[in-house]
Amino acid sequence: MINxxxxxxxxxxxxxxxxxxxxxxxxxTAGIPNExxxxxxxxxxxxxxxxxxxxGNGETGLAALLMAGRVRKIICSFxxxxxxxxxxxxYRSGKLELELAPQGNLAERIRAAGAGIGAFFSPTGYGTExxxxxxxxxxxTRVINGKHYVxxxxxxxxxxxxxxxxxxxxxxxxxxxxxxxxxPIMAMAAKKTVATVHEVVELGGLDPxxxxxxxxxxxxIVQIDRVATQAGGIKKAA
Amino acid sequence: MxxxxxxxxxxxxxxxxxxxxxxxxxxxxxxxxxxxxxxPADREVILQSENGILGMGPAPEAGAEDYDLINAGKLPVTLxxxxxxxxxxxxxxxxxxxxxxxxxxxxxQVSSTGxxxxxxxxxxxxxxxxxxxxxxxxxxxQTWVMMDxxxxxxxxxxxxxxxxxxxxxxxxKRIYSDLATLECSAEGLRLxxxxxxxxxxxxxxxxGLPIAA
Numbered sequence: 001m002i003n004x005x006x007x008x009x010x011x012x013x014x015x016x017x018x019x020x021x022x023x024x025x026x027x028x029t030a031g032i033p034n035e036x037x038x039x040x041x042x043x044x045x046x047x048x049x050x051x052x053x054x055x056g057n058g059e060t061g062l063a064a065l066l067m068a069g070r071v072r073k074i075i076c077s078f079x080x081x082x083x084x085x086x087x088x089x090x091y092r093s094g095k096l097e098l099e100l101a102p103q104g105n106l107a108e109r110i111r112a113a114g115a116g117i118g119a120f121f122s123p124t125g126y127g128t129e130x131x132x133x134x135x136x137x138x139x140x141t142r143v144i145n146g147k148h149y150v151x152x153x154x155x156x157x158x159x160x161x162x163x164x165x166x167x168x169x170x171x172x173x174x175x176x177x178x179x180x181x182x183x184p185i186m187a188m189a190a191k192k193t194v195a196t197v198h199e200v201v202e203l204g205g206l207d208p209x210x211x212x213x214x215x216x217x218x219x220x221i222v223q224i225d226r227v228a229t230q231a232g233g234i235k236k237a238a
Numbered sequence: 239m240x241x242x243x244x245x246x247x248x249x250x251x252x253x254x255x256x257x258x259x260x261x262x263x264x265x266x267x268x269x270x271x272x273x274x275x276x277x278p279a280d281r282e283v284i285l286q287s288e289n290g291i292l293g294m295g296p297a298p299e300a301g302a303e304d305y306d307l308i309n310a311g312k313l314p315v316t317l318x319x320x321x322x323x324x325x326x327x328x329x330x331x332x333x334x335x336x337x338x339x340x341x342x343x344x345x346x347q348v349s350s351t352g353x354x355x356x357x358x359x360x361x362x363x364x365x366x367x368x369x370x371x372x373x374x375x376x377x378x379x380q381t382w383v384m385m386d387x388x389x390x391x392x393x394x395x396x397x398x399x400x401x402x403x404x405x406x407x408x409x410x411k412r413i414y415s416d417l418a419t420l421e422c423s424a425e426g427l428r429l430x431x432x433x434x435x436x437x438x439x440x441x442x443x444x445x446g447l448p449i450a451a
Contacts, residue, residue: 027289027326028312029305053326080367088365100366103288104330104373111327124334124373127407129358148407177306177323178289184325212325 004171005200005221009039012194012220016045016159023051023110023155023186024062025162031179033196035224036161037061046070051110051155053103053182055079055087066090073097075155077106102130105152107185113154114188114217121149160190164213164221167197171215172206180212187217196224241435243416251276253342253384253414257283264288264333264374266343267311270384273342286338288370290329293321310370330370333377341378343371345385345410347400350447352410352422354383355402368405375406387415387444394445396420396427417441420449 006012013036016022022040026032041064048071055076056063063086065071074096079087090096101109102124112120125131126148131139140151162183164173173195175183187193195213200223244252246269254276257263264286265271274296277283285294288310295316298304303314332338347355357371358364375381385395396413413420418432418441428450432441442449 028308030289030308031306078367078369080365084365091365092363098366100368102368102372103326103370104334104377107326107330108334122334123376126376128372128404130368130372175323177304177317178287178291178308179306180323180325181290182326185327 003169013039013043019047020158021049023157023160025182027181031163031181033161033163047072049073051075057083075099077103109155110189111185113156119153122152157190160186160193162195164195164197166199167221171218172211173213184213187213192219194220198226241433261339264341268344270342290324293318333373338378340380341374342382345383346402350426352408354405354410355400357405358403360403375409380411381409382412384414387417396445
């Protein structure tokens with residue numbers, strides 16, 4: 001019998017290795033798998049490369065993982081926030097490598113990895129500083145039908161940590177509102193995907209027409225009590 | 239003869255006036271979000287939010303916030319009837335794929351040929367952050383910039399060539415500013431309208447570039 005329901009966060013994350021690339025879903029207050037991030041801190045893997053839209057807020061969650069010195073590199077689109085002081089400090093002191101990607105290129109690179117695409121030409125970022133590699137050398141470009149494109153590489157991960165709403169033992173998932181954000185594409189791009197859900201249902205309990213992430217992309221599901229979404233760390237001026 | 243600058247709300251109303259019935263529109267963070275308040279009630283316009291919302295509505299009443307339903311600026315919003323949610327790759331496919339009709343962005347600088355700089359000042363020690371700016375700038379069918387024409391120091395933000403790091407090349411079609419509305423093209427600037435009392439020659443002097451009438 002297939003049963004992807006894990007007994008605990010610790011069980012689901014027991015095999016994370018040092019040096020792993022970990023995708024973490026979420027945008028703003030929506031879709032952040034806080035319990036899994038805390039579980040990763042507990043678990044102890046280090047020298048991690050993180051893939052996330054942001055680079056942590058305040059001193060909890062992703063920022064706590066950074067603060068614990070467990071992250072070597074972060075690939076994201078928007079690290080600067082009113083309260084991203086943990087990232088800011090590590091970045092300025094050279095303790096954390098940053099790969100900045102336009103948000104749509106970030107999303108498509110994740111999707112491409114999950115879809116088995118070798119690389120793709122994107123018009124986004126052409127002629128800008130973000131059309132360069134980390135060493136400053138230009139990324140490959142091409143003119144296709146008179147339009148300029150930059151070659152972008154997929155981002156593969158060892159592990160994706162995402163937050164969903166409902167799931168079943170085959171790993172099928174639905175999401176809630178804008179908390180969907182990176183969840184479906186990160187689930188596709190990682191060798192192993194762990195999702196939290198607020199509700200576990202019997203097989204057949206999810207309308208097959210409404211399943212967003214089919215279970216083939218999901219390996220472990222952990223049920224987490226529903227709490228009011230944390231508004232933490234988002235200042236009005238950000 | 240004197241002239242009065244457009245207030246933020248007057249400028250937002252001026253932008254809203256040009257958004258057509260049935261348009262799919264993305265409003266950038268900051269001043270562009272004000273445009274939503276000025277879309278005429280009899281005009282059906284669908285707002286997109288990069289984090290995965292079509293049919294975004296106004297902010298909820300106090301106490302009714304749902305932090306799974308936020309906009310790109312990470313503030314609580316509502317969903318209109320008929321609205322839909324989708325993941326990030328689909329959201330940016332809407333931009334890159336040319337499905338959005340209009341996107342309205344803020345800017346540090348815009349060149350007369352429509353180059354946009356709005357993501358990074360390039361200052362030493364500044365933390366770079368780009369978000370969806372580059373995807374939006376080159377993706378929508380029309381990219382409009384909404385900004386004050388001059389910096390606080392009185393320097394024109396419309397320039398011959400951007401000195402700040404670029405967001406996109408030749409992507410801005412129109413500049414809506416507190417003093418004038420301008421069109422950008424390979425041929426340079428063209429005037430669409432300006433505030434009463436501002437002479438054409440005076441506007442050209444402020445910007446330091448020729449403006450076709």
